[in-house]
Amino acid sequence: MAKFQWLYHKTEHGPLSQLWVSFRQQHSAVIGLMLFGFFTLIALFGPVLTPYDPYLQNPDALLLPPSWDDMGDVRYLLGTDDLGRDQLSRLIKGASYTFGIALITALGAMLLGLLLGVLAGMSKGFRASAFNHVLDLALTIPSLLLAIIIVAILGPGLINTIWAIMLALLPQFVHGVRNTILQQLEQEYVIAYRLDGANNWQILRYVIFPNTWEQLTVLFSMALSTAILDIAALGFLGLGAQAPAAEWGLMVADALDLIYLSPWSIALPGLLIFIAVLSVNLVSDGLRTAVRKRQEN
Amino acid sequence: MIWHYLVRRLFLLSFVFFALTCFAFSLGHLFPGDPLVNFSGISQPDDELLPILVQQYQLDNGYLQQYIAFLQRILQGDWGLSLASQQPVLYELSQVFPATLELVAYALLISFVLGVPLGLLAAIKASHWSGRVISTIALLGYSLPIFWWALLMIMLFSIGLGWFPTSGRISVLYEIPSVTGFMLPDILLSGQTYWQAALQDAIRHLWLPAFVLATYPTTVMIRFTRDAMLNVWQQSYIKTARAKGLSRSQVLYRHGLRNAMLPVMRQLGLQFSTLVTLAMISELIFSWPGIGLWLLDSISQRNYPAIQGGLLVISSLVILVNILMDVLHTLFNPLARKQANG
Numbered sequence: 001m002a003k004f005q006w007l008y009h010k011t012e013h014g015p016l017s018q019l020w021v022s023f024r025q026q027h028s029a030v031i032g033l034m035l036f037g038f039f040t041l042i043a044l045f046g047p048v049l050t051p052y053d054p055y056l057q058n059p060d061a062l063l064l065p066p067s068w069d070d071m072g073d074v075r076y077l078l079g080t081d082d083l084g085r086d087q088l089s090r091l092i093k094g095a096s097y098t099f100g101i102a103l104i105t106a107l108g109a110m111l112l113g114l115l116l117g118v119l120a121g122m123s124k125g126f127r128a129s130a131f132n133h134v135l136d137l138a139l140t141i142p143s144l145l146l147a148i149i150i151v152a153i154l155g156p157g158l159i160n161t162i163w164a165i166m167l168a169l170l171p172q173f174v175h176g177v178r179n180t181i182l183q184q185l186e187q188e189y190v191i192a193y194r195l196d197g198a199n200n201w202q203i204l205r206y207v208i209f210p211n212t213w214e215q216l217t218v219l220f221s222m223a224l225s226t227a228i229l230d231i232a233a234l235g236f237l238g239l240g241a242q243a244p245a246a247e248w249g250l251m252v253a254d255a256l257d258l259i260y261l262s263p264w265s266i267a268l269p270g271l272l273i274f275i276a277v278l279s280v281n282l283v284s285d286g287l288r289t290a291v292r293k294r295q296e297n
Numbered sequence: 298m299i300w301h302y303l304v305r306r307l308f309l310l311s312f313v314f315f316a317l318t319c320f321a322f323s324l325g326h327l328f329p330g331d332p333l334v335n336f337s338g339i340s341q342p343d344d345e346l347l348p349i350l351v352q353q354y355q356l357d358n359g360y361l362q363q364y365i366a367f368l369q370r371i372l373q374g375d376w377g378l379s380l381a382s383q384q385p386v387l388y389e390l391s392q393v394f395p396a397t398l399e400l401v402a403y404a405l406l407i408s409f410v411l412g413v414p415l416g417l418l419a420a421i422k423a424s425h426w427s428g429r430v431i432s433t434i435a436l437l438g439y440s441l442p443i444f445w446w447a448l449l450m451i452m453l454f455s456i457g458l459g460w461f462p463t464s465g466r467i468s469v470l471y472e473i474p475s476v477t478g479f480m481l482p483d484i485l486l487s488g489q490t491y492w493q494a495a496l497q498d499a500i501r502h503l504w505l506p507a508f509v510l511a512t513y514p515t516t517v518m519i520r521f522t523r524d525a526m527l528n529v530w531q532q533s534y535i536k537t538a539r540a541k542g543l544s545r546s547q548v549l550y551r552h553g554l555r556n557a558m559l560p561v562m563r564q565l566g567l568q569f570s571t572l573v574t575l576a577m578i579s580e581l582i583f584s585w586p587g588i589g590l591w592l593l594d595s596i597s598q599r600n601y602p603a604i605q606g607g608l609l610v611i612s613s614l615v616i617l618v619n620i621l622m623d624v625l626h627t628l629f630n631p632l633a634r635k636q637a638n639g
Contacts (some may be wrong), residue, residue, distance in 0.1 A: 045609075079528050126315070134316065140313070140570060140612050140613050140615040140616045140619060141570070141608075141611075141615070142570040142571070142573045142574040142577070142611065142615065143571075143574055144573075144574040144577050144578065145573075145574070145577075145592070145607070145608060145611055145612070146591070148592055148596050148604060148607075149324065149604060149608060150598060152324075152328055152596055152599075152601065152604050153324075153328060154615075205606045225440065226571075229442055231446070232442050232444075233442065233443070233444060233574075233578055236578075237578065237581065237593060238597075239596070248445070252444065252445055252448070256448075257447070259451075259452065259456070259492075260456070263452060266445070266448055266452075267449075269445075270442060270444075270445030270448070270449070271445075273442045273445060274440055274441060274442060274445065277440040277441075277442065278437065278440040281436060281439060281440050282436070285306070287437065
């Protein structure tokens with residue numbers, strides 16, 4: 001049977017659609033992708049979707065519980081915080097902060113990592129080994145420590161901590177890209193192409209890059225979940241996003257004093273962080289399985 | 298052959314330490330304010346002290362001399378004074394660092410005891426419901442934001458059920474002199490009449506932070522043990538072992554687990570810096586008097602010498618653990634040994 005397996009496989013499909021076929025077979029990954037799309041849409045169009053201004057304070061509606069509670073008010077679907085700001089609007093706005101900025105951070109780290117990884121992968125000898133050692137150093141500084149140092153130099157703020165997170169994410173991209181390139185360079189089709197007279201740039205552009213994007217997507221999804229967790233954690237610690245901003249981690253920290261009065265104002269933003277990270281991890285796991293299946297075929 | 302590899306690792310280690318001290322040194326100039334204050338931690342040196350300090354820190358000379366002077370001070374144990382308390386930074390570090398190590402060690406212990414067997418189970422019963430449940434729980438735990446998880450646990454176990462205290466290492470009732478800096482051995486060494494009660498109290502304090510911190514490494518262990526085991530299970534040497542007539546459990550322990558633990562060990566080294574970040578956050582939430590709480594206080598107090606010292610200690614720890622794991626991995630794995638030399 002195994003001998004005739006090629007008959008049952010639609011090999012005329014391109015790699016992308018092959019990947020999609022095996023991705024689609026995993027239900028959890030598809031659910032993760034749907035959630036991921038949902039969060040991306042909210043992050044993009046959040047400011048238009050909010051029922052109230054997320055910073056508008058209503059002194060007549062302080063600390064309202066969610067509307068399904070007996071004390072709740074249907075006008076404020078998820079209740080209000082201690083300043084009378086609508087929770088739902090703040091949570092929607094928070095998607096742009098926590099999820100949206102994490103997307104940008106991971107993208108930035110990926111582009112920079114791609115550049116450095118290519119440089120590291122294509123260079124040889126002393127330069128390559130010195131480069132690796134510097135990277136090993138960067139890998140050893142925990143992201144929170146890096147953020148503390150950057151905050152000490154530049155002061156607290158979302159933008160400053162983004163640099164710290166980007167720096168902390170960078171080494172895994174560089175290592176990943178470099179390893180993939182080194183792996184590719186050993187392939188026979190690269191040698192064949194080189195014998196045809198292709199220079200380094202042509203090899204990179206036409207042979208290596210088309211073979212790295214799968215690896216890059218997997219790396220990106222892993223970096224994204226770290227970025228969301230880091231942005232939220234730094235916001236919670238007061239190093240990242242600053243006071244009125246509706247960042248999810250910061251919202252948890254703001255509600256800490258109200259842990260007895262309104263536990264839901266801690267539970268809700270945290271739950272959103274959790275679901276956002278979970279959706280990214282589901283997609284990431286699904287992608288990894290799909291990539292492995294495609295390469296085995 | 299193996300010596301060649303070890304010497305190369307040692308060379309790498311010294312290079313990384315060199316780069317680390319360069320970075321720490323440059324912070325003294327990068328931090329806002331006077332480099333003299335940032336290095337020494339003396340906020341207002343009087344006229345008598347000022348020329349001595351400038352001389353000692355070589356601040357009139359170029360960066361190279363300053364760096365050499367900095368390195369000498371680090372090696373001699375003069376890490377400056379904390380701007381907040383005017384205590385030597387190294388002394389304060391020696392007080393808070395063991396607390397962090399203790400917390401991380403117990404969390405790692407929990408993750409080993411729980412993670413490896415669960416990961417094995419998930420691999421063996423990959424398509425059974427129990428395997429799926431374990432994998433799902435691991436994925437959920439992997440996605441938890443630790444500060445939120447810690448707060449939920451506090452809400453449930455401390456506020457709701459009242460089983461565990463919310464903060465600190467031990468109740469203020471008990472006075473335990475610090476010998477090793479690690480609470481449980483210190484209690485045993487203290488020789489106080491109430492040591493049993495103190496031990497119980499310390500363990501009650503330890504439960505919640507250690508459990509919360511262990512969540513992430515445990516899920517990492519489960520995931521990687523499972524993946525590695527599934528990978529190993531397909532190798533031909535497993536088939537050979539089965540064909541030789543070994544029982545399932547013999548194959549599992551002698552041939553499966555030993556090989557599967559290698560990538561897990563390596564991953565543990567790589568994840569250690571994440572674990573330290575998580576430990577710092579949980580210290581803040583549980584008011585655990587460790588290095589994370591100390592550093593986060595330092596940032597709000599603009600305590601630059603403390604941040605510099607914290608950087609050196611934490612990074613050294615992570616570097617050492619990384620290199621140790623790498624060396625162990627190579628020692629245990631003949632294939633990697635061959636690669637390292639070839």
